[in-house]
Every structure is written in C-alpha cells, then in structure tokens.
Amino acid sequence: MSAKLIDGKVISEFFRVEYKLRVDRLIERGVRPGLAVVIVGNDPASQVYVRNKARACESVGMHSEVHALAATTSQDELVAFIEKLNANPAIHGILVQLPLPKGLDDRAVIEAIHPDKDVDGFHYANMGALVIDESRYPPCTPFGVMKMLEYENVRVEGKHVVIVGRSNIVGKPQAMLMLKAGGTVTVCHSKTDNLPRFTRDADILVAAVGRPCMITGSMIKPGAVVIDVGINRLPDGKLVGDVDFESAKKVASAITPVPGGVGPMTITMLLGNTLHAAELKAGLVESARDTMLA
Numbered sequence: 072m073s074a075k076l077i078d079g080k081v082i083s084e085f086f087r088v089e090y091k092l093r094v095d096r097l098i099e100r101g102v103r104p105g106l107a108v109v110i111v112g113n114d115p116a117s118q119v120y121v122r123n124k125a126r127a128c129e130s131v132g133m134h135s136e137v138h139a140l141a142a143t144t145s146q147d148e149l150v151a152f153i154e155k156l157n158a159n160p161a162i163h164g165i166l167v168q169l170p171l172p173k174g175l176d177d178r179a180v181i182e183a184i185h186p187d188k189d190v191d192g193f194h195y196a197n198m199g200a201l202v203i204d205e206s207r208y209p210p211c212t213p214f215g216v217m218k219m220l221e222y223e224n225v226r227v228e229g230k231h232v233v234i235v236g237r238s239n240i241v242g243k244p245q246a247m248l249m250l251k252a253g254g255t256v257t258v259c260h261s262k263t264d265n266l267p268r269f270t271r272d273a274d275i276l277v278a279a280v281g282r283p284c285m286i287t288g289s290m291i292k293p294g295a296v297v298i299d300v301g302i303n304r305l306p307d308g309k310l311v312g313d314v315d316f317e318s319a320k321k322v323a324s325a326i327t328p329v330p331g332g333v334g335p336m337t338i339t340m341l342l343g344n345t346l347h348a349a350e351l352k353a354g355l356v357e358s359a360r361d362t363m364l365a
C-alpha cells in the first residue's frame with residue numbers, strides 16, 4: 072500500500088481563496104484586517120518565519136506590519152510596545168515570535184497581548200476557552216491539522232487519536248480539538264512507556280515531538296492517517312519530520328509530507344484567526360470559531 076499524500080500547500084490555497092473573499096467583504100465595509108508581528112533579536116530562522124507570515128497576509132489582501140526590535144529590548148519596553156498595538160484600531164491580531172531572547176519572559180509577554188488580538192491563541196483566556204470548547208482563536212498548528220482532516224473527509228468521531236507530544240503550543244491544544252471532534256484521545260510524551268504500543272493502536276496518529284524520523288512504519292497501524300507536525304533540520308540541511316516518511320507511507324492510508332504538510336497550514340490558520348478577529352470587531356460573526364469536525 073502507498074499512502075495518499077495530504078498536501079498542505081493545496082489545502083492552504085483552498086482556504087486562502089475563501090479568506091480573500093472574506094477580506095474583500097470587510098474592505099467593502101471599510102475594515103482591512105491587520106496583523107502585527109513582533110520579533111525581538113536577530114535569529115535568522117525566526118526572521119524567515121516572520122517574513123513568510125507577512126507575505127501570506129498580503130497574499131489575501133490583509134495589512135501586515137513587522138516590528139523588528141533590538142535584542143537589547145527590555146521586558147518593560149516590549150510590554151509597552153505590545154500595549155500600543157493593543158490600542159491600535161488598524162491591528163486586529165498580534166503575534167510575538169517565540170522563543171524570545173534570554174532575559175525576556177515569554178509567558179508574561181503573551182499575557183500582555185489583549186485576548187481579543189491574541190491570534191496565536193496562547194493567552195490564558197484563549198487557552199481556557201479552548202478547554203471548554205469556546206475557542207475563538209484555536210492555536211494555529213493544531214487547528215491547521217483539524218482543517219486538513221476536514222478537507223480530506225477524515226472522520227475523527229469515534230476514532231482513536233494518538234498524539235505524540237504534549238507541548239502547550241501543539242500537543243495539548245491538539246488533544247482538546249480532537250476531543251471536541253469526538254475522538255478518543257491518547258497523549259504520549261517522553262515519559263510514555265512502550266510508545267509503539269500506543270502508536271500502533273492509532274487510527275489517526277499526530278507526531279509533534281521534534282525528533283527526526285522517530286516514528287517508523289512498524290509503529291503505525293495499517294491504514295492509519297498520519298499527521299507529521301515535526302520540522303527537523305538534518306546536518307546536511309535537509310528538512311524532515313518526526314515520521315520516517317518512506318517506511319510510514321507503505322503502511323498508512325494517508326500521510327502529510329515534510330515540508331509541505333502541516334507547515335503551510337499553520338500560517339494559513341494564522342490568517343484565518345486574524346480575519347476572524349477583524350470580523351468579530353466588525354460585528355460580522357459571533358464569538359466561537361467553527362472547530363467542530365464530526
């Protein structure tokens with residue numbers, strides 16, 4: 072068997088076409104959705120991510136601003152900067168590129184973003200809303216995974232979903248979204264004993280670990296849907312996921328590639344969340360986002 076490829080670039084494009092129409096509708100009402108991306112310091116990888124996010128905004132007609140602050144920026148200066156963005160009516164979403172340089176407190180900075188503009192969905196208020204199924208801004212990567220499954224008509228309801236990784240930005244919010252969609256969810260992590268015992272029972276397997284090719288074909292149930300969130304750069308510069316693609320594709324029924332799988336969806340969901348923030352502000356939609364997948 073060779074698995075069907077779940078192409079994140081194609082699915083992203085599908086959503087972006089819809090977003091563009093919604094942006095146009097807002098512009099007709101005099102509102103251009105705006106995203107401010109704040110980056111502190113000069114980490115080259117982060118600068119590439121930030122530029123990609125800004126470009127993606129422009130591709131659907133949204134306004135974007137990149138604020139590159141010096142590595143010497145203090146916590147107080149950064150918080151004061153975010154407060155100005157909180158008060159700026161042209162900005163509907165604020166994203167601070169993480170991790171911040173040493174000496175700055177990621178969590179305190181996230182809490183400085185107004186929850187209405189927290190399009191990454193990491194503020195306590197938005198994380199709490201996610202847990203009680205009232206999320207306005209589901210974190211972009213796990214939300215992108217749900218949208219990929221929806222696009223591919225993969226039913227989550229009744230399925231055993233195994234997530235490897237329990238980070239606050241991927242594994243945990245992914246578990247919440249899968250639960251909401253009716254999955255029976257197992258979350259594995261570095262302390263899990265006998266990981267293959269769980270992965271081999273997964274109907275839907277999500278790998279979000281950060282270890283190159285650690286999930287091999289022999290750890291996958293025949294016919295499972297495999298979603299590879301991991302992005303790992305090998306010494307030769309090649310990008311690979313957490314799943315060993317070559318052995319996994321012989322066992323799975325569908326699989327995401329790396330690159331070109333979950334990555335493009337993450338940026339697209341950021342656009343979706345920013346657009347949703349602008350629509351909320353304009354009174355065009357009610358509060359929760361449609362994250363249901365039955």
Ligand code: NDP
Pocket residue numbers: 212235236237238239240241242259260261262263266279280281282300301302303333334335337
């Ligand atoms: P974290 O490092 O925050 O979390 C990794 C998780 O993997 C932890 O929960 C850890 O367990 C678990 N883990 C580590 N080793 C093992 C192991 N041997 N067996 C089982 N579980 C293990 O990473 P992130 O969640 O931030 O990111 C995960 C991956 O996804 C990375 O490769 C990252 O680059 C990528 N990523 C991709 C995105 C995209 O857009 N495609 C967006 C965000 C991340 P424990 O909690 O016990 O330490």
